Amino acid sequence: MIKRRVDYVDPFIGVDGENNCLCGPYLPGSIVRLGPDTLPPHLSHGYDSSRPIIRFSHTHVSGTGGGGRYGNVGFTPYTGMQRFHIDPYLKENEHAEAGYYSVNLLPASIQAELTSTPRTGIHRYSFNAKDSANLLIDAGAVIQVGGDEPGETTGVSTGGYLEVISAYEIAGRSDLRGGWGHEFPYSVYFYICFDQPIESSMLTDAGGVRQSSSVDGANCKASLSFGNCGVLVAKTGISYVSVGKARASVEREASAGFDEIRQAASSIWEDKLSRVTVEGGSEEHTRLFYTLMTRLFCMPSDLGIDDENFAWESGVRHYTDLYALWDSVRNANSLITLLDPQLEVDILNCLLDIADHIGWLPDAWIMGHSAMIQGGSSADVLFCEAALKKLEGIDYAKALKQMRKNNEVKSPDTWLYGRHLEDYHALGYLSTAVKKNCVSRHMEYAYQDWCIGHLAEILQQDKTAEDYYESSTKLWNLWRDDLKCFAPRLPNGEWAMSFDPTSCLPDSWNDPYFYEGTSLQWSFSTHHDFHGLVERHGGKEAFIGHLDRFFEGGFYNSKETMLHIPYLYIYAGRPDKTADRVRESLQQYFRAERDGLGDNEDMGCQSAFFICSAMGLYPLMGQDIYFLVPPLFKTTTLLLGAQENHTPLTIETKGEYKESGSRYILSASINGKDLNRAWIRHEEIAGGGTLIFELGSVAGEWGSTPPPSPLKEWEQRNKP
Numbered sequence: 185m186i187k188r189r190v191d192y193v194d195p196f197i198g199v200d201g202e203n204n205c206l207c208g209p210y211l212p213g214s215i216v217r218l219g220p221d222t223l224p225p226h227l228s229h230g231y232d233s234s235r236p237i238i239r240f241s242h243t244h245v246s247g248t249g250g251g252g253r254y255g256n257v258g259f260t261p262y263t264g265m266q267r268f269h270i271d272p273y274l275k276e277n278e279h280a281e282a283g284y285y286s287v288n289l290l291p292a293s294i295q296a297e298l299t300s301t302p303r304t305g306i307h308r309y310s311f312n313a314k315d316s317a318n319l320l321i322d323a324g325a326v327i328q329v330g331g332d333e334p335g336e337t338t339g340v341s342t343g344g345y346l347e348v349i350s351a352y353e354i355a356g357r358s359d360l361r362g363g364w365g366h367e368f369p370y371s372v373y374f375y376i377c378f379d380q381p382i383e384s385s386m387l388t389d390a391g392g393v394r395q396s397s398s399v400d401g402a403n404c405k406a407s408l409s410f411g412n413c414g415v416l417v418a419k420t421g422i423s424y425v426s427v428g429k430a431r432a433s434v435e436r437e438a439s440a441g442f443d444e445i446r447q448a449a450s451s452i453w454e455d456k457l458s459r460v461t462v463e464g465g466s467e468e469h470t471r472l473f474y475t476l477m478t479r480l481f482c483m484p485s486d487l488g489i490d491d492e493n494f495a496w497e498s499g500v501r502h503y504t505d506l507y508a509l510w511d512s513v514r515n516a517n518s519l520i521t522l523l524d525p526q527l528e529v530d531i532l533n534c535l536l537d538i539a540d541h542i543g544w545l546p547d548a549w550i551m552g553h554s555a556m557i558q559g560g561s562s563a564d565v566l567f568c569e570a571a572l573k574k575l576e577g578i579d580y581a582k583a584l585k586q587m588r589k590n591n592e593v594k595s596p597d598t599w600l601y602g603r604h605l606e607d608y609h610a611l612g613y614l615s616t617a618v619k620k621n622c623v624s625r626h627m628e629y630a631y632q633d634w635c636i637g638h639l640a641e642i643l644q645q646d647k648t649a650e651d652y653y654e655s656s657t658k659l660w661n662l663w664r665d666d667l668k669c670f671a672p673r674l675p676n677g678e679w680a681m682s683f684d685p686t687s688c689l690p691d692s693w694n695d696p697y698f699y700e701g702t703s704l705q706w707s708f709s710t711h712h713d714f715h716g717l718v719e720r721h722g723g724k725e726a727f728i729g730h731l732d733r734f735f736e737g738g739f740y741n742s743k744e745t746m747l748h749i750p751y752l753y754i755y756a757g758r759p760d761k762t763a764d765r766v767r768e769s770l771q772q773y774f775r776a777e778r779d780g781l782g783d784n785e786d787m788g789c790q791s792a793f794f795i796c797s798a799m800g801l802y803p804l805m806g807q808d809i810y811f812l813v814p815p816l817f818k819t820t821t822l823l824l825g826a827q828e829n830h831t832p833l834t835i836e837t838k839g840e841y842k843e844s845g846s847r848y849i850l851s852a853s854i855n856g857k858d859l860n861r862a863w864i865r866h867e868e869i870a871g872g873g874t875l876i877f878e879l880g881s882v883a884g885e886w887g888s889t890p891p892p893s894p895l896k897e898w899e900q901r902n903k904p
Contacts, residue, residue: 188454189454190282190450190454190457192471192474192475193282193457193478194280194281194471194475195207195280195281195478196278196778197471197776197778198247198779198790199229200232200234200778201779201781202783202784203779203781203783204227204228204245204246204785205246205785206229206231206245206246206482207280208220208244208280208298209280209282209284209285209299209449210246210300211283211302212456212481212482213302213483213484213485213486213527214300214301214302215422215423215424215485216305216422217242217300217482217485218244218285218298218299218300219240219241219298221238222235222238222272223236223237223238223272224238224328226252226328226329226330228248228250228251228253229244230244230252230255230327236272236275237287238260238270238273239259239260239322239325240259240296241256241257242256242257242420243255243257243372244327245505245507246479246482247482247483247790248364249364249786250329250337251336251338251339251363252326252329252332252362252363253327253339253364253365253550254327255326255339256325256326256358256372257323257358257374257420258325259307259322261292261311261319261320262294262320263294263312263315263318264315266318266386266409267407268388268393268405268407273289273290273291273294274289274290274291275287275288275289276288276289282449282450282454283299283300283446283449283450284449284450285298286298292315293312294309295309297309297310297442299442299449300445301433301437301438301449302433302486303421303423303430303433303492304433304434304438305419306420306438306442306445307419307420308415309416309417309418310414313412313414316410316411316412317380317412318409319416320405320407321354321406322405323341323344323346323356323357323404323405323406324358324402324403324404325341326339326341333362338362338363339362339363340360340361340362341358344356344357344358344371344402344404345401345404346387346399346400346406347398348382348387348397351382352377352378352379352380352382353376353377354376355374355375355427356373357371357372357427358373358374363550364507364555365548365550365555365556366553366554366555366556368553370424370551370552371424372422372423372424373422373424373425374420374421374422375421375423375427375434376418377418377419378410378416378419379417379418380410380411382409384409385408385409386406387399387404387405387406387407388404388407389402389403389404389405390403419438420434421433421437421438423492424494424504456478456481457477459524459823459830460821460823461820461821462798462817462819463817463818463819463820464818465817466816468775468776469816471776472774472776473798473816473817476790476791476794477791477795479785479788479790480516480519480520480791481524483787483788484503484506484549485503486501488501488502489501489502493552494552495541496541498537498540498541500533501530501533502537503530503531503534504549504550504552505550506531506535506546506550507548507550507555507787508547508548508555508556508558508787509562509566510547510558511786511787511788511789512787513806514745514747514792514805515747515788515792515793515796515802515803516792517566517805518569518792518803518805519795522822523822523823523824524827525575528575529578532563532578533577533578533579535566536579538554542554542601544600544601544602545561545563545590546563547562554600554601557599557600557602558621558700559625559628560590560625560631560632561587561602561603561632563586563587564590564632564635567580567583567635568636568639569805569807569808571638571643572642572807572866573808580639580642581643584636584640584645584648587632587639590602590632591603591632591652603625604622604625607675608626613626613658613661613662613673614626614662615673615674615675616672616673616680616696619696620696620699621695622696622697623670623672623703624698624699624701624706624709624745626658626670627659627662627706630656630712631656631709631712631806633655633656634653634711634806635806636648637649637650637655638894640652653898656712657895659710659895660713660720661673663720664679665720667703668730670706671683671685671703672696684702685702685703686702686703700743700744700745701746702739704739705739705743705749708734708749708752709745711748711807712894713894713896714755714893715890716895717752724756727752727756728753728756728758728761731749731753732761735768740765741773741783742769742773742783742793744783744786744789747789748804748805750762750765750766750768750769751813757887757889759813759849759862759887760848760883763813763814763847763848766802767814769793769797770797773790774790796810797816798815799815799822799835800813800815800835800875807894809863809865809866810863810864811863812861813862814837814847814848814849814877814879815835815877817837819834819835820834824870825870832872833869833872834873835877837878838876838879839878839880847879847881848882848883849887850878850879851884852875852876852877852878852886852887853876854873854874855873860887862886862887
């Protein structure tokens, strides 16, 4: 039997440890991300393989770190007397596939099955015929991350209501607050219909059990009995706007039976995964490849056009759970541009529409609000890259105005909007007066200035381009040459003395100088001037030695800010060393296991690293360059462009091919033309064609010409 792509998907890959990936069913860009929640304290996605199940809820993030959010509208099936407290269940025969999850709940021996559509969650519970089939619905359910503060860094129920509206229907609203990024309140509306009549119901709120058909306030619950029905199917519509929209979603999307909806979900994923076909690789690599593709398209949630955006109507398709661009910008958006360019265009237009309404481009956008800015404005990088890759349907002039605003206008709240500008303008660097992550922010600001300048150049705004190219040279104002790294400076220009390039204090999230990494790790993030970095280390050989010591000293890990570092050997003319380091990273940090990822998945970031590296085509964020490495597969075929008019790009390997050990590119060609460099531009592959790598076990001289360094090119153009 020939396997479909979807048959390789294993939703349990990356559910544990710091991976935080959802094992329950969801569809590409869906609002509903259904899944099991285990006994608190929770991880951010609500699940831990080692802990018993307490409920199944309809909204989740997947792959993120930080405080808890969602886990809303919880269902717990149970037997026996009607009650509001149910002991946690042990898991037996847990199974998951794309669009489906099932488990046997012990000791009650209830078979729970879940599937979903974009805006509905469908449950099927099979009880022993002699047992009473009961269901607890918790309108106040919310993820509780251990050690976080409910209502602030993790969620809390603040209000809402729940009403039994007929023998087959319940509706309500959950009001909540808290979670990663911001503390603004939000509401989730729901409509539930059952295929069996409710024989008896009990409702409770903060005041206790009510003898009525409705309750309101925080933590509303309904305990329902369906008698000895044997099998119960519940269909739940979720909306951020109204119960009416939640009900309409059930009627529109979930009129079929459970098995038909499950099959439809599988078919939707097969269609999405068909954008890439890989052949000639290992079983594990193929499982990882297609599983991580489902993670790439998990978030953000598609709210439609003037449909599920509760804040305004504008005729623009909207998204929520951009969680956050700071992560996805590093590679995931580039991969989406290859596989689904319309999705990337829609996301960027959503960002512009948000800026039209709130005044600023967000870096994270969650439930109608801008959320924590972890560095600068990653949207600046995305608009520059989109223009370089000639994505159509974006108002780049409007984008440039908003990008310039980040540099030119003082932010009313630097937690949510814009930049810290006072020192950056007056001193030419972010000083230690900025108390959180001043150096890494400075580095990101400088690259974003280059992106602003380059978009201005594309738009033929030459004076703006020159001004911002000049501003981007501020990058090196925090380079400390004696330490060969970036370092903090006081407002008076002196270097901070209590500084260790190899450590963060008190931790990587709250270090005053660098965010989620040390100076040693961040000092490879000179994206618009990698040539300048090579020079400051004393040339190619010295830089290669520095990279070698970095990897051999154990300083590299799969944090999103470091994923590009294995590829930097290419700037020193050693693509063979890049091939070695990339292969080491794929082997060390990606396994087809429940804790198989090296870090948080982070909105497609880890997934895109594996997928792109496995294809042999890795993007440089904000630019139109891809680095080339030996693929994990004999043949990879990507369908580029719009689905209705796609063009295939085939990546083939010839010569020696081994599943283990080092492999090197000895020669390459694109559409029959020799390619003597370890990088390629987007325009060279955008029209499809065939990219061929000749592989061997011993490295040759191929690929010694490094990619261009944009800032260096600008400096050379402007030499007197």
